[in-house]
Amino acid sequence: MIARGIAIAIAILALIAVPYAITEAYYVNIASQILLYAIFALGLNILVGYAGLVSLGHAGLFGVASYAVASLLVLGYGHAVAILAALVIGLLFTAGFAALALRATGISFIMITLALGEILWGLAYRWISLTNGDNGVNVATRPMPFGIALSSANAFYDMTLIVFVVAVAATAIFVRSPFGAALAGTRDQPRRMNALGFHVWMIRFGAFMFSGLLTAVAGILYVYYNRFISPQTLALPASAEALLMVISGGAGTLLGPIVGAALVVIIKNVVSAYVVRWNFMLGAIFVAIVVFMPEGLVPGMARLSRSAWRAMSGPKKVLPAAEPKP
Amino acid sequence: MTFWLLLTVNSVTFGGLLFLLSAGFSLIFGLMRIPNLTHGSMFMVGAYLGTTFFSGALGFTLNFWVAAIVTAFEVAVLGALMERLLLRRLAGQQLAQVLVTLGVSFMVADLCLMAWGGDPISVETPPGLGGFIRVGTAAAPLYRLAIIAIAVVFAIALWLMLERTRLGAMIRAGVDDPQMARVVGIRVSQLFTIVFGLGAALAGFAGVIGAPILSVYPGLDQDMLPLALVVVILGGTGSLLGSFVGSIIVGFIYNFGQALVPELAYFILFLPMVLVLVLRPQGLFGGQVL
Numbered sequence: 206m207i208a209r210g211i212a213i214a215i216a217i218l219a220l221i222a223v224p225y226a227i228t229e230a231y232y233v234n235i236a237s238q239i240l241l242y243a244i245f246a247l248g249l250n251i252l253v254g255y256a257g258l259v260s261l262g263h264a265g266l267f268g269v270a271s272y273a274v275a276s277l278l279v280l281g282y283g284h285a286v287a288i289l290a291a292l293v294i295g296l297l298f299t300a301g302f303a304a305l306a307l308r309a310t311g312i313s314f315i316m317i318t319l320a321l322g323e324i325l326w327g328l329a330y331r332w333i334s335l336t337n338g339d340n341g342v343n344v345a346t347r348p349m350p351f352g353i354a355l356s357s358a359n360a361f362y363d364m365t366l367i368v369f370v371v372a373v374a375a376t377a378i379f380v381r382s383p384f385g386a387a388l389a390g391t392r393d394q395p396r397r398m399n400a401l402g403f404h405v406w407m408i409r410f411g412a413f414m415f416s417g418l419l420t421a422v423a424g425i426l427y428v429y430y431n432r433f434i435s436p437q438t439l440a441l442p443a444s445a446e447a448l449l450m451v452i453s454g455g456a457g458t459l460l461g462p463i464v465g466a467a468l469v470v471i472i473k474n475v476v477s478a479y480v481v482r483w484n485f486m487l488g489a490i491f492v493a494i495v496v497f498m499p500e501g502l503v504p505g506m507a508r509l510s511r512s513a514w515r516a517m518s519g520p521k522k523v524l525p526a527a528e529p530k531p
Numbered sequence: 532m533t534f535w536l537l538l539t540v541n542s543v544t545f546g547g548l549l550f551l552l553s554a555g556f557s558l559i560f561g562l563m564r565i566p567n568l569t570h571g572s573m574f575m576v577g578a579y580l581g582t583t584f585f586s587g588a589l590g591f592t593l594n595f596w597v598a599a600i601v602t603a604f605e606v607a608v609l610g611a612l613m614e615r616l617l618l619r620r621l622a623g624q625q626l627a628q629v630l631v632t633l634g635v636s637f638m639v640a641d642l643c644l645m646a647w648g649g650d651p652i653s654v655e656t657p658p659g660l661g662g663f664i665r666v667g668t669a670a671a672p673l674y675r676l677a678i679i680a681i682a683v684v685f686a687i688a689l690w691l692m693l694e695r696t697r698l699g700a701m702i703r704a705g706v707d708d709p710q711m712a713r714v715v716g717i718r719v720s721q722l723f724t725i726v727f728g729l730g731a732a733l734a735g736f737a738g739v740i741g742a743p744i745l746s747v748y749p750g751l752d753q754d755m756l757p758l759a760l761v762v763v764i765l766g767g768t769g770s771l772l773g774s775f776v777g778s779i780i781v782g783f784i785y786n787f788g789q790a791l792v793p794e795l796a797y798f799i800l801f802l803p804m805v806l807v808l809v810l811r812p813q814g815l816f817g818g819q820v821l
Contacts, residue, residue: 333794
């Protein structure tokens with residue numbers, strides 16, 4: 206318990222130190238990107254990892270929050286109003302998504318979320334009077350909470366870090382709560398949970414809403430980070446990218462999506478410096494991970510380090526195999 | 532009057548193209564229980580390959596229809612290869628299979644962009660079909676009527692194949708109960724390859740004959756795939772009649788929507804899907820729950 210506390214403290218200190226260790230604004234911005242995508246991936250992981258429901262439409266929800274902020278700012282509202290309204294709008298869309306997609310589970314859930322995500326993309330792309338179509342919407346300024354300007358890379362990183370830590374803590378509490386346990390129950394044994402008197406649909410709906418909340422928060426950070434939003438943000442590759450973060454890191458773990466987000470953002474930035482074919486890489490990594498490391502990096506590494514630890518601590522007596530039943 | 536007639540013809544034409552696309556999608560879904568997210572890519576690859584064959588870029592020029600058939604075979608081979616080499620490795624893991632098809636669709640889209648560039652390619656209607664048929668004062672373009680005829684012929688052929696042939700009986704058995712089909716000696720895994728190839732061929736063929744109407748451009752796959760999804764959710768998975776009716780409905784909504792409320796055309800397209808999901812989740816003609 207104490208070891209865990211120390212580890213968390215070290216991790217937070219290390220994250221705070223990042224902008225001082227790498228002073229170039231470009232790299233600090235990449236660090237901010239990793240954190241905000243990690244929030245997005247944490248949100249998606251609630252559904253993919255803990256509820257066992259794979260969504261391919263989450264970029265739509267992410268983009269709705271972004272567009273809400275951008276549009277309200279263009280209409281002349283203040284930052285506080287825009288952010289609050291974006292959260293509310295994001296949650297409303299999430300509720301609509303959930304109400305439709307939770308008619309099904311499994312593969313059909315994927316298809317419905319995919320179709321819903323494409324609707325939102327289509328709206329952003331074609332409803333030009335509202336969204337300015339392919340040209341996107343610009344955001345002139347970043348907010349100034351308590352009078353602190355967020356225009357510099359470092360200040361924005363610190364802000365993102367605070368939101369990130371809160372999001373991780375909220376996710377950890379959510380997952381370890383009785384509700385989180387019930388959610389994992391609906392993933393593994395939905396019929397038994399139903400027989401035990403749990404309202405499976407309500408539990409999944411609640412999880413979807415929490416997932417949508419984190420997604421909206423990430424979307425709001427994204428639009429302030431980029432100061433620009435275009436339909437590309439809502440397109441299917443964006444949903445797939447988020448899913449790749451969750452799966453490559455390890456679905457159903459707290460650390461997995463964070464590692465996955467770091468991995469994808471770094472690869473994306475490094476790769477696009479050398480080749481223009483990011484979508485090809487995205488697809489290829491996707492296929493490779495699904496075929497060769499379906500459990501994801503974090504559980505995979507944990508398994509490797511466990512076996513390495515066992516090997517280092519000397520030959521132990523092999524656990525006896527389970528007695529064959531007579 | 533001409534406006535409405537033309538719009539109706541366009542709607543049925545588009546519905547016919549969608550049927551060719553979604554019939555294979557629906558069959559694959561019915562048999563393998565996965566949505567093949569490369570189906571839009573097959574359509575786009577077909578369109579690109581077809582235009583290359585009859586544009587003469589390779590040094591020789593094929594007749595439009597020959598090119599369409601050759602392309603269908605090529606895309607069928609691509610589909611069958613993908614099933615053999617990738618999906619077969621993940622047999623039984625549906626989620627992994629879906630994700631692999633998604634990954635492959637991105638790779639294909641990028642490869643097409645690399646090979647054919649980002650500019651849209653417009654395709655002329657094949658010779659002899661550029662004219663109009665006059666009905667009283669109204670006129671309907673001949674090529675679009677030809678597409679409708681082709682779609683109807685394919686629909687009948689597919690129906691006969693499924694209902695009257697040995698292969699069709701095996702496919703129906705596989706859709707109903709794969710385990711039982713295996714028990715009675717049907718090689719279901721071989722059916723997977725056949726159906727995947729057949730679906731890919733239909734999609735590729737639809738891509739070629741759709742090219743003169745839709746033109747060919749990057750992102751065509753992403754435009755078509757959601758439509759196939761909607762058709763299948765509407766009609767019900769694994770049902771040929773479902774994909775036929777669903778395609779016509781989507782064709783009408785899409786074309787009328789684009790003519791009357793262009794900004795929201797994409798949105799109202801999904802309304803019937805939402806209605807079906809709420810009222811009849813297994814789809815209009817689906818037996819099994821979606």
